[in-house]
Amino acid sequence: MPSSTSVAPTTPPATTTKAPTTPPKPTFGDYSVKDKQGMFCLLAQLSATFNVTYLKKKAGNKTEEMSSTVSMPFNKSLVDTSNSKCSEENGISTLEVVWPVKEKFYKFALTFAAAESKEDSNGVNYTDWNIKRIAFVVNTTNNKDFENATERIIKVASNGTEMSGFHAKYGKYYNCAGKRSYKIEDTVSVQLDHVKIEPFVKSPSKNETFSGDYEDCENENPSKKPDDDNIVPIAVGCALAGLVLIVLIAYIIGRRKSHRGYEKV
Secondary structure: OOOOOOOOOOOOOOOOOOOOOOOOOOOOEEOOEEOOOOOEEEEEEEEEEEEEEEEEEEOOOEEEEEEEEEEOOOOHHHOEOOOOEOOOOOOEEEEEEEEOOOOOOEEEEEEEEEEEOOOEOOEOOEEEEEEEEEEEEEEOOOOHHHOOEOOOEEEEEEOOHHHOOOEEEOOOEEEEOOOEEEEEEOOEEEEEEEEEEEOOOOOOEOOOOOOOOEEEHHHOOOOOOHHHHHHHHHHHHHHHHHHHHHHHHHHHHHHHHHHHHHHHO
16 A cells, blocks of 8 residues: 655745835935037036025014025926026136026026136137126015015125135036035025036036046135144244243342352351
8 A cells, every 4th residue: 555645835935025225315406507409518516505684574664684594406307507508619607596497486696707828729728717706596575485575586696706716727627525605795605515516518418427637625715724823922922931031030140149249248
């Protein structure tokens, strides 16, 4: 009689489901600009946060000074850069960012100027570039961030002197991973972070690629050495200490001579 063997049922291995990974939050926005041929001619990546001081209407014809913080959206679909302009043989490029797209409450504009060297047979040669003008505009009408503001339009601009360290050689881009704050006018300041800007792309292309060379903001407005500010007070202190020491030595010598004179008498 044949023997029957029973086979134990096999349990399939437990399957593990990986938790969906949350993409990291962006730390900057991409505001690069294309020319009429669809080529990238101005490259810009940065984070911009504005602090605006304004007057708010109060009851009884009174006003109150208020402060509001505005951040430029990182999502490129939420901003309008159509009024930006790349250099067209005049050495001037402009990055203009407007947001939100529908209401257009805010406008931030940076104008870049390229410095010329001597013109030769190949045309004008540029040596470097810097910021010629910085401007910020707020439309407070129906703007919940500026309710009851006394001014309908807040408009500030500066010639870029405050941003003198924001520059690079022509054909290079400016790079600054750290935060830098600049005052546009007394009532408005902007904090820039994670900045990469190349306003004059030598060879525009369909690829949004920065040139290989850049200038870092670490060289921007180098801080003074601690000794520089202390040289004068240290020198004065040493001189006074030396004078006191001379007087003390003279006094001791005088006392000794006087004491010996008394002993002889």
